Amino acid sequence: MGGRSSTFKERIKGIDDLLKELEKKQKKKDYTVLDLGDHTQEVELDSTYRNKIRLQNRNYMVCKSMDEVDKDIRRVTLNQIMNLSHKYNNLTHGYLDEQQVKIRSYKINDINLKTQKKSPNYTTIACWSKSSNQICLNQRRSKNIDDIVKTVDYSQSTGHFMKTDAGTQDKYVITHEFGHFLEECIVQRRLQTKDYTQEERDRAVLTITEEICNIARNKYKASNNDLRQMSRYGYNDAYEWFSELFTSTVLSSNKSPMQNAMNEFLKKENINASSSNKL
Numbered sequence: 001m002g003g004r005s006s007t008f009k010e011r012i013k014g015i016d017d018l019l020k021e022l023e024k025k026q027k028k029k030d031y032t033v034l035d036l037g038d039h040t041q042e043v044e045l046d047s048t049y050r051n052k053i054r055l056q057n058r059n060y061m062v063c064k065s066m067d068e069v070d071k072d073i074r075r076v077t078l079n080q081i082m083n084l085s086h087k088y089n090n091l092t093h094g095y096l097d098e099q100q101v102k103i104r105s106y107k108i109n110d111i112n113l114k115t116q117k118k119s120p121n122y123t124t125i126a127c128w129s130k131s132s133n134q135i136c137l138n139q140r141r142s143k144n145i146d147d148i149v150k151t152v153d154y155s156q157s158t159g160h161f162m163k164t165d166a167g168t169q170d171k172y173v174i175t176h177e178f179g180h181f182l183e184e185c186i187v188q189r190r191l192q193t194k195d196y197t198q199e200e201r202d203r204a205v206l207t208i209t210e211e212i213c214n215i216a217r218n219k220y221k222a223s224n225n226d227l228r229q230m231s232r233y234g235y236n237d238a239y240e241w242f243s244e245l246f247t248s249t250v251l252s253s254n255k256s257p258m259q260n261a262m263n264e265f266l267k268k269e270n271i272n273a274s275s276s277n278k279l
């Protein structure tokens, strides 16, 4: 099309700026600030040297407590995980079910992390491993469903979390965690290994961000402003950006250009995954 070059420049400018911003944050991240306290790799419950390193470098946490969680939280959490894993079956390598996902709660004081002083408000961690999947809920913040709803509601009202449909607050955190899991599955499939460096992983995640933005721009005519419709938490880095956009996409009935782009991206990935070799 005989488009003016300034239009093209304008078109990529928003994405470029966004990516630079996320990349900068990723690089400068000292891995000591935790909020939701997410991570996506296996962590054993011991204190081996390897795990200590992981904790220091990547902010991984361990669940020391195996306490049962509140039964309503457990029901909502499991339901949502099963719905989502059913939907993205090809990416998650099959359905996740009750046998495969362990839902635990932990006492905040059990966790020996320097991060705990800095950010006492984190609520949930998802530990998705190769053999089993754990969801660890902070007992202090997740006594019951009402606690979770209240916390999420407040975080949404301050712009810390994305806005979603009314009544979806109880599923917010678990959907966010599932978003990390899903992205991890995509990264592993793209890199064709689970044994990648942090740099490779960061790069892959930024590429995913760029692809979603490009779909939003090209197919859904997203403006620069649309690209920046993101929660404060989502601006932490490209990982949180993905999970936050994913969560709002899943839990909103009226889709924005960015949310449409996320759907489109995942649809394509899910189809691609069905025809590619499973790891």
Ligand SMILES: [Zn+2]
Pocket (backbone or CB within 6 Å): 036, 038, 176, 177, 180, 239, 240, 243
């Ligand atoms: Zn997160």
